[in-house]
Amino acid sequence: MCFFALFAAVGARAEEIDTEHLFGFLIGTDIGHVGEREFQTETTGSFSRNGGSYRAVAQEFELEFVPARDIRIELGGAFVAHQIYGIPGFEDRRQLTWQGLSLDVRYRFLDRETAPFGLTLAVESHSDRIDETTADRIRNFGTELRLAFDRELVPNFLIAALNFIYQPEWTRFLASRVAEQEATVGAAVGLMAQIRPGVFVGGEARYLRHYDGIGLNEFEGQALFIGPVAYLQLSERSRLTAAWSVQAWGRPAGSAAALDLVNFERHQARLVFGMNF
Template identity: 60%
Template sequence: MAHAVEAVVVSAMRTGAHTIWTAIACTLALAPACVSAEEGFDTEHIFGFMIGSDVGNPGERELQSQTTGRFGKGAGTYRAISQEVEIEIVPLPNFRIEVGGTTTMHDITGVPDINDRRQLNFQGASLDLRYRLLERENAPFGLTVATETHGDRIDEISGAKGRMYGTDFTLAFDRELIPNFVIGALNLIYQPEWARFEVTGLSEKSSTIGAAFAGMVRVRPNFLLGGEMRYFRQYEGIGLGEFAGQALFVGPTAYFQISERSRLTLSWSMQAWGRSAGSAANLDLVNFERHQARLVFGVNF
């Protein structure tokens, strides 16, 4: 039975991005065009790898499914897909709480410094807290501070077992550049992480800082199209110690309001430039992946 499940998982992972894009194109074509957009933007969910300053209205509850794929290392075959299910609530004005659990699949063969493995495991849980400090309607831009804390038993990169803890700190800015037509967003990111691996007993500490920019255009009342550009620098130690590598990701993002209560976001990024410490290569495939993709479906209840 275990081998059968593994075969299905690996087969699904090898389907690739073409199937995902085809499914989304069909959804966009078949969904009703009569869904009307509210005045202005709600930036809570329109971005793929980034976040906006909106946090929802008091009393809102949402169920969200987020699928993230990471593909390609320096050599061999590398595919890692995580599936996170989250529940979001807005108990107070300008304050949002999100609790989630994640399952990961890994298909790794012949990648330097990472053991070969094909597996499906429950990875861990996360708690995401967001507080909006400024509203776009009453300030030059929207501003939200977000902290997402996670505790894992599986390393998201290598798939190795252990204990992993980390927190993602984000400052999210956004502003309507053309009212009800173009929105821009900026994220400033700091991600300290600590890990202890089960087999080797080794402990590792790392930290990542980054800046990301996104722009979205309202193509139709229920359809936004744009792109995201994200730059990261990774260091050893949680206090930005020795430099390990850097990478720049760019790619398109699409947001579709399926109905009054449901939504879909699709984002894909390619590493356009990067460099690991001590390397002259134009990509950092040691600390980062070649491609990243994300599919998010959410529904209010």
């Protein structure tokens, strides 16, 4: 009886949930209100691969705006820092440099306020001059297609999200003039609870598969990432999201290893700060 009373009290204090920036490595289906503008910084770290020492940190700066109902556009640019020593197949590097530009367009097909669940399609395209994994100089074009679903399991308290992901990449390495095509596909789920107004805690799980070729020609490896997420509404106009994800299981193609540290990192972390203006 005490548990249900506490549950009801938390729900009564909770505020309406906006899932646009609620998750760390997933996205929600909300896109904001018409005319809304936001500035956002997103810091993503990737740590630990086979062999020696590996650290990669990308810093993105993004402007978001909502020009019409159910449409959101985001323009971004990124710097990337690498510290790589003794990783098989990678050159040793320690550098910080400009990486590239991105464009993210989202369209919401279903609003969960009027439908059984929310449904949004996100298409993000980017052009990079530095490879995010190896730090090599490249000419790259990539796209991420993401289909997002979410639903409030307990109104204004508990929400679940599901993402399906397809990420094709076209890359030419300038030093060797080798051209490559690759793709990552996967699914991700997240669950967040509003423990007090503007404060959410929860977790995410992502299953990813990496392929040679954008048509999923040859399977190269797979990994399962899990980890906690926290969201804090700092003020009426500002917010902060923090997420950490660890590879709990994985396997490169043709190997019996318990982790895939060839195609994926052991740890990933993300910190996002945003502000309306």
